[in-house]
Amino acid sequence: NTTVLVNEGQFGKLYIAHGERMDLSNYKYDSSSKVWTREKNFAFGYSEGDETENELLRKIESITDRRVLSPEMLKIQDDWPSLYHFSSLRANLLRPFFSRIQKSKILELGCGLGALTRYLGEAGAEVVHSVEGSYKRASIAASRCSDLTNVQVINDTFDNLVVEQGSYDIVTLIGVLEYAAVFSPHTDPFLRLLEKAFSCLKDNGILILAIENKLGLKYFAGVPEDHLGQSFIGIEDGYSNKSVRTFSNAELISLLEGTGFMDIYQFIASPDYKLPSSVILPNGLTDKDFRLSPLLSSRTDSYEDKPLFNVASTWGSVEKAKLVKELSDSLCFVASKCKQSPDNIFPSDTLAFYYGSIPGEHVELAKELKFVKEKGKIVVKRSYLGGNEPLPDGRKIGALGHYLEDELYVKGVPEIESIRKSFLKVSWELNEITQSFVPWFNWLKEQAKNGVLPPQYIDALPSNLLRGENGEFHYVDKEWVSNRPLSLNFVVLRGLYVTLERLGVVANPHQDDLIRYENLIQELYCKLFGIARNEDTKKNLESLWEKDNLIDSELFLGGKPSSCPFYGKKLLVLPSRSREWYELRKKVGLDKVKMRELESEVAQLKASISKSAILIQQTEQRISLLTGLIDEKDKKIEEVFSSKSWKITRPLRFIKKMFKPLKF
Helix, strand or coil: CCCECCCCCCCCCEECHHHCEECCCCEEEECCCCEEEECCCCCCCCCCCHHHHHHHHHHHHCCCCCCCCCHHHHHCCCCHHHHHHHCHHHHHHCHHHHHHHCCCEEEEECCCCCHHHHHHHHCCCCEEEEEECCHHHHHHHHHHCCCCCCEEEEECCCCCCCCCCCCEEEEEEECCHHHHHHHCCCCCHHHHHHHHHHHHEEEEEEEEEEEEECCCHHHHCCCCCCCCCCCCCCCCCCCCCCCCCCECHHHHHHHHHHHCCCEEEEEEEECCCCCCCEEECHHHHHCCCCCCHHHHCCCCCCCCCCCCCCHHHHHHHHHHCCCHHHHCCEEEEEEECCCCCHHHCCCCCEEEEEECCCCCCCHHHCEEEEEEEECCEEEEEEEECCCCCCCCCCEEECCEEECCCCEECCCCEECHHHHHHHHCCCCECHHHHHHHHHHHHHHHHHHCECCEECHHHCCCCHHHEEECCCCCEEECCCCEEECCCEEHHHHHHHHHHHHHHCCCCECCECCHHHHEHHHHHHHHHHHHHCCCCCCCHHHHHHHHHHHHCHHHHHHHCCCCCCCCCCCCCECCECCCCHHHHHHHHHHHHHHHHHHHHHHHHHHHHHHHHHHHHHHHHHHHHHHHHHHHHHHHHHHHHHHHHCCHHHHHCHHHHHHHHHCCCCCC
């Protein structure tokens, strides 16, 4: 079952497992880029800019370990483009399909820079054919997967791609369908692209599709549309015929049905399909014992522009109204060419997955939480990704221990939700906010003895404390254990800070200075412990944080003390006047459109300048050459003038000049 490439640079066939073949007679293998390319070059208009893509290629080629869970990959994620394209979060979208991916033939339409290509290859697909229209981007994808013999990257457009019909088990269209009108000449480019995917599938094959939802909840909050940078343009259906276009839930289902797909299953990737932490499967979307909103609000991403309302706080209402499928920020579907049960596609009895973020550079701690229905009860099963096994005595990182244990699921509401709601009251006051923290604080005090908490309570934050249906508290996610005495004071301080970080936008306070973390945390800490705030409070909290913050110290700083992170931070305050906000955001959106036009002009001017620079360089080289020749001739003339023979013959030249005939 090995893949055999034709000789480098030679035209021919690419043979794959079991003697099947994909016709690559119109392609040649470029050994320098490791990309299959067309015989004739073609133009493709999608790019993030030469400078950005060259830097991404440089970063990939600067490391040797290019796996999804690679410590080296973490080190090169130092800006937004590298985080987006290289983050291990990208693979979470496809992790639930691991067993389906194994030994499958996969066609990836639109592979970009290879984030998902890499995972498909690592997951054990028999062969992955990844198609990308941009040669530069295809080169980066090929470099990312250069050590995977089951992956071939093909540089071509979807319209020109020739593949054997019915030859693939899985076709993926992830972040691609929305661009169909931009790059296709067809009158119905979206249907045409889906028909292409449909025709490539075997009879029992599946399409995995992910795209932005034009009616996503964040868009109702005024967050600019991901592609065009304008607020509400998708909701208002303001797309042009040749622009990027996204769809609603109903529109996309209609397109899939119109293509001929028999069974269509929706799943939810949160916060979106690009960098998901949670994946909720069809069984999870319908199980009455499973609450969706804690997963949907578990990660409060910071948006480029402040939203009009607190998105995380809204998911509870959306769930009660049974509108999660319609308002999820991404639309994710599995569409089957034939009738088949979801148990043939998704892991049986599994409701959802949650993937924890990698702490620091400790990829060995990357984890998966699996919510499984067993004998009528939901169990949370924990495991490490990347084949790492949990250790009976935990994994030791300095003075910290990390333990993964299964536990019964609690259908509760995270205590951070009630705290968040207190911050959303207009002109909130300190006493109201303090009271919202009191239930958590009192519960913590009950667990402490003489001001010391049990070692597994280091992560007992409001977000990990669930209030059950009868009002009782349940502490979940007890993964971290302190190997040193754990003070109640520090856990309260850390809980205050982390909660503020996870709030999202808040209403305006009665006192303006309370939006500053430094002031608010000091006030809350002192009120909860019933002590007066004084000039020493700041210094005491700084000392407490640096002495007891093992999580930051051990995981991110190699055991060095962690400095207090409160200073300079402020709460994100909601816009006070929506009409003024709307007009301003509309102007900003138009300015962004103008900016993109100007950026395009700048790019053209840079290209022109680049050509001119080459001409100038060539001219300067020619001038330099001519100057050298002139200098050589001047030198020779000088040698003649200073020679003895020139001096001896001087009288003769004078006589000759005297007898020179006169001209009349």
